Amino acid sequence: DQQVKQNSPSLSVQEGRISILNCDYTNSMFDYFLWYKKYPAEGPTFLISISSIKDKNEDGRFTVFLNKSAKHLSLHIVPSQPGDSAVYFCAASEMDSNYQLIWGAGTKLIIKP
Amino acid sequence: SQTIHQWPATLVQPVGSPLSLECTVEGTSNPNLYWYRQAAGRGLQLLFYSVGIGQISSEVPQNLSASRPQDRQFILSSKKLLLSDSGFYLCAWSVGTRPMNTEAFFGQGTRLTVV
Numbered sequence: 001d002q003q004v005k006q007n008s009p010s011l012s013v014q015e016g017r018i019s020i021l022n023c024d025y026t027n028s029m030f031d032y033f034l035w036y037k038k039y040p041a042e043g044p045t046f047l048i049s050i051s052s053i054k055d056k057n058e059d060g061r062f063t064v065f066l067n068k069s070a071k072h073l074s075l076h077i078v079p080s081q082p083g084d085s086a087v088y089f090c091a092a093s094e095m096d097s098n099y100q101l102i103w104g105a106g107t108k109l110i111i112k113p
Numbered sequence: 114s115q116t117i118h119q120w121p122a123t124l125v126q127p128v129g130s131p132l133s134l135e136c137t138v139e140g141t142s143n144p145n146l147y148w149y150r151q152a153a154g155r156g157l158q159l160l161f162y163s164v165g166i167g168q169i170s171s172e173v174p175q176n177l178s179a180s181r182p183q184d185r186q187f188i189l190s191s192k193k194l195l196l197s198d199s200g201f202y203l204c205a206w207s208v209g210t211r212p213m214n215t216e217a218f219f220g221q222g223t224r225l226t227v228v
Binding site for chain 1: 217
């Protein structure tokens with residue numbers, strides 16, 4: 001059973017518009033969430049994170065929103081740029097599992113010019 | 114600055130052959146080290162992690178093993194590869210007492226195809 005789900009395998013967005021990537025989780029003990037970005041044939045790179053004590057974290061064009069009651073988080077990219085085309089992974093962890101991140105399957109974001 | 118090297122980038126191996134993937138980290142001491150595998154359409158699966166020399170923890174029982182002979186060296190091995198071992202393998206490192214809740218840095222990955 002997947003504890004972290006990214007239900008959209010792909011998403012296509014016009015350049016300059018907002019990209020919204022969604023992630024749902026089932027484990028209410030998760031207390032830390034991260035987004036990673038991955039280009040083909042490369043390792044993922046860390047993008048942004050959020051602790052469960054917050055509901056929003058912003059870093060430049062990237063904002064992550066956390067809705068604990070809905071067990072849902074989203075990544076907003078505004079404005080979307082061609083270089084944002086990549087696979088985005090959502091990951092989560094809980095305090096009692098110090099070494100393990102649980103990963104979603106990823107969403108491929110395609111930015112159209 | 115810290116860097117992570119992982120090689121080879123691609124590898125094609127016959128079923129039943131051995132495997133050795135190597136990962137080294139530069140610019141940091143006593144990192145936490147990880148091996149992940151990404152299968153098509155799935156997220157990253159943690160295979161092994163290590164918090165120090167000779168300390169290996171396995172998350173998923175399988176046909177693979179890991180070793181950490183030096184502080185900044187992490188090796189993924191198999192004695193006999195299976196077709197199901199094909200995938201994209203990633204090495205990563207992090208620091209801190211709660212390592213996977215902080216940023217992890219990944220290598221370039223190895224695309225392994227078992228034929």
